[in-house]
Amino acid sequence: MALNGQRRLERRWGWLMAVPAILGFVIFTAGPMVASLVLSLTDWQIGGTPAFVGAGNYTELADDELFWKSLSATTYYTLGAVPVALIVAFAVAMLLNQKVRGLPVWRTIFYLPTLVPAIANVVLWIWIFNPDFGLLNSLLRQGGLPAGMWIYDENMAVPSLIVMSTWGFGNTMVIFLAGLQGVPQHLYEAVSVDGGGPWHRFRHVTVPMMTPTIFYNLVVGVIGTFQVFNQAYVMTEGGPNNATLFYVYYLFRKAFRESEMGYASALAWVLFMIIVLVTFLLFRNARRWVYYEMAGAR
Amino acid sequence: MRRRQLLALSGLAALAAACGDEGSPNDVQLQFMYWGSTFEQKAVEKMLKSFEDSHAGAKVKALFTPDEYDVKLNTLVASGNVPDVGYVPMAMSYRLAEQGKLVNLFPYLTKYPQLAGYLSDAYLWYGRDQLHGVATANEIELLWYSKSAIKDAGIAPPPAEAGKAWTWDQLVSNAYRLTIDQNGKHPDESGFDPKQVRQFGISSSITYAAAWYGFLRSNGADFADEGGTRCLLDAPEAIEVFQNLQDLIYKHRVAPGPGQLAATGDDVPGTNILLKTKRVAMVVDGHWSLLDMNESKVDYGIGVLPKYDKPFTTSQVAGASAVFAGSKHVEKAVELFAFHLDPRYVDLYKLGLWMPQERKYYEDQAAIDSWTKNDSHPPEFRTAVVDYARDHGVPDLRVRLKNLQAINSDVLTPALQEIETGKRPAAEVLKEAAPKITSRMQGWHHKQKV
Known part of the structure; x- marks a missing residue:
């Protein structure tokens, strides 16, 4: 079919407009990914020449105590941070979906922590967790409760960071809020007509109608928390005794401190595969509990 | 003339100009990369300026990199944009040398004879007649104290002579006198509140090897055996040293635990601030603190470290200084290298940041006076630092042991953190860690006489 002038023009400009995005993806994402895949098959220290070792890095991983330690610390963090964030944000x-006075003000207040730059946030929480003069222990002492060592204690470090992560639930909350506003009113009215109370409305309308939003936030949360880095980098340096040696921090340390680029690339690919697998499993499992109003619209 | 021709011509002219510049001796541009405190930054910049002044035609660009030095240097190496001269953390320097990224300075020792008269531990060899750099300065660990805190407690100040060094028990009992909670109580008085300590008696790092290596040697222990292939931290003498350090925090309660000094994360205030505010009365820290002590006008004194048997302190606690092989002006870069370490031209020694590496500055009276007879060096400096370093220094592990970075990050640091958090006694932790360290050990670095 011959294209007329207008459509040819549109086609050409369409491509042209998309070029920056495509180039950005190819140069800054796809290219480095391919490079790191190749590098993961080599023994390469910065400054040296890469030597091909096949799957050597990957087999070495299996015997690397710190790899397993970092994987378990990260999994622990994900298992804690994601559900807590979902529940609190929900x-x-x-x-905030109620009709109360000053609603915009409340919404702003709850969203504000999300706007705090990552490092400022971390520095603030370092103070909150400080065993001697931090906010948390001051409050506990005033209440006559035992104070903790928080991020300076091997067993408390990850739970402390989970608490801290919850603070930034603003984005998740906004998405939930949007979802809540999309729940059709007539369903609530139907429950009321049948004599149902608030619990029934929540249990039989809100939750089922919100499952797609919950699912979305769950997937995004899992992907995000598997890549947790700032806290380990700024607050704990992976300590104490590797309690917060998160996966990406370990990867960073291997790559840029020990300059084991080949090994670090292998670490990156293993994490990528783990995230792909977990996401795949979540989607498989989603069929059982996620309800879409328009069946087949997925 | 047509526009295109004009453009071509101007391009040629620019090219010619560029070539001309390249050939002119007036345009040797060097880069010097380093880390340090703000006071240090000023001092180093002054040193680079005086190099420019005394070497016509040389320009030095200072790359001050206070944080993440290894990460940034690694990135520069990966992209091929290395500086000409600079500090290199020793954990990296041996690797870079083996990769051919650092200039072998051995052939230059005849041209710059002052480099040939160094303390033998200062040289960083990576093979026979292969010298990749020197430890930038001969730093040692000392016992810094606040004079007024000592006076208020009514105790004698830490001795400034190795022969009179406190025993460990003397250190502990004095630390009790120096530790005060918000109500003015000492740790051995009833009602002492360890959560509200106003002034700690002592701070001595458990996770920083240079701070405890002298204690280890003083107690007749060591980190590794003679071959450098077996870790000896599980020996009873080594365990005693670490148990004593842990006890300072949890048993005697005279030292701060993890997080207790930090205002933000690991950013513990400098020793100068800790002493000036009397948050801590005595601190084990390196000689380099002298510059910051003087700059912030602390009422400090210098003592030698407590001893077990023979008194020892860790020496050569520094990074490497090296010349990068990528330099376009290697000869000039080596000249800058020799200059930046020469007490005749550089006032960093007089200011108290560095201790010289040339042997004569510890043996020859006139040479000793040349860097220590001034306002920034207190009267006790001669015995507490010069004599102490010369007769009682044991070189830091970083200038000697191979694969130390992996040993540190994989095993040693986590184990020391466990001791520091006080969850398990030192014996348990070290007995587990020692075999793991042994499995990562690769012997000592090459050593030779110049």
Whole structure:
């Protein structure tokens, strides 16, 4: 079919407009990914010449105690941070979906922590967790409760960071809020007509209608928390005794401190595969509990 | 003339100009990369300026890199944009030397004879007649104290002569006198509140090897055996040293635990601030603190470290200085290298940041006076630092042991953190860690006489 002038023009400009995005992806994402895949098959220290070792780095990983340690620390963090963030964000979104006075102000307040730059946030929490003069222990002491060592204690470090991560639930909350506003009113009315109370409305309308949003936030949360880095980098340097040796921090340390680029690339690919696998499993499992109003619209 | 021709011509002219510049001796541009405190930055910049002044035609660009030095240097190496001269953390320097990224300075020792008269531990060899650099300065660990805190406690100040060094028990009992909670109580008085300590008696790092290596040697222990292939931290003498350090925090409660000094994360305030504010009365830290002590006008004194048997302190606690092989002006770069370490031209020694590496500055009276007879060096400096370093220094592990970076990050640091958090006794932790360290050991670095 011959294209007329207008359509040819549009086609050409369409491509042209898309070029920056495509180039950005190819140069800064796809290219480095391919490079790191190749590098992961080599023994390469910065400054040296890469030597091909096949799957050597990957087999070495299996015997690397710190690899397993970092994987378990990260999994621990994900298993804690994601559910807590989902529950808190959902609860606050429910509250902010009520018709109360000063609603925009409340919404702003709850969203504000998200706007704090990552490092400023971390520095603030270092102070909050300080065993001697931090906010948390001061409050506990005033309440006559035992104070903790928080991020300076091997067993408390990851739970402390989970608490801290919850603080930045603003984005998740906004998405929930949008979802809540999309729940059709007539369903609530139907429950009321049948004599149902608030619990029934929540259990039989809100939750089922929100499952796609919950699912979305779950997937995004899992992917994000598997890549947790700032806290380990700025607050704990992976300590104490490797308690917070998160995967990406370990990868960073291997790559840029020990300059083991080949090994670090292998670490990166293993993490990528883990995230792909977990996401795949989540989607498989989603069929059982996620409800889409328009069946087949997925 | 047509526009295109004009453009071509101007391009040629620019090219010619560029070539001309390249050939002119007026345009040797060097880069010097280094780390340090803000006071240090000023001092180093002054040193580079005086190089420019005394070497016509040489320009030096200072690359001050206070944080993440290894990460940034690694990135520069990966992209091929290395500086000409600079500090290199020793954990990296041996690797870079083996990769051919650092200039072998051995052939230059005849041209710059002052480089040939160094303390033997200062040289960083990576093979026979292969010298990749020197430890930038001969730093040692000392016991710094606040004079007024000592006076208030009514105790004698830490001795400034190795022969009179406190025993460990003397250190502990004095630290009790110097530790005060918010109500003015000492740790051995009833009602002492360890959560509200106003002034700690002593701070001595458990995770920083240079701070405890002298204690280890003083107690007749060592990190590794003669071949450098077996870790000896599980020996009873070594365990005693670490148990004593842990006890300072949890048993005697005279030293701060992890996080207790930090305002933000690992950013513990400098020793100068800790002493000036009397947050801590005595601190084990390196000689380099002298510059910051003087700059911030602390009422400090210098003592030698406590001893077990023979008194020892860790020496050569520094990074490497080296010349990068990528330099376009290697000869000039080596000249800058020799200059930046020469007490005749550089006032960093007089200011108290560095201790010289040339042997004569510890043996010859006039040479000793040339860097220590001034306002920044207190009267006790001669015995507490010059004599102490010469007769009681044991070189830091970083200038000697291979594969130390992997040993540190994989095993040693986590183990020491465990001791520091006080969850398990030193014996348990070290007995587990020692075999793991042994499995990562690769012997000592090459050593030879110049």
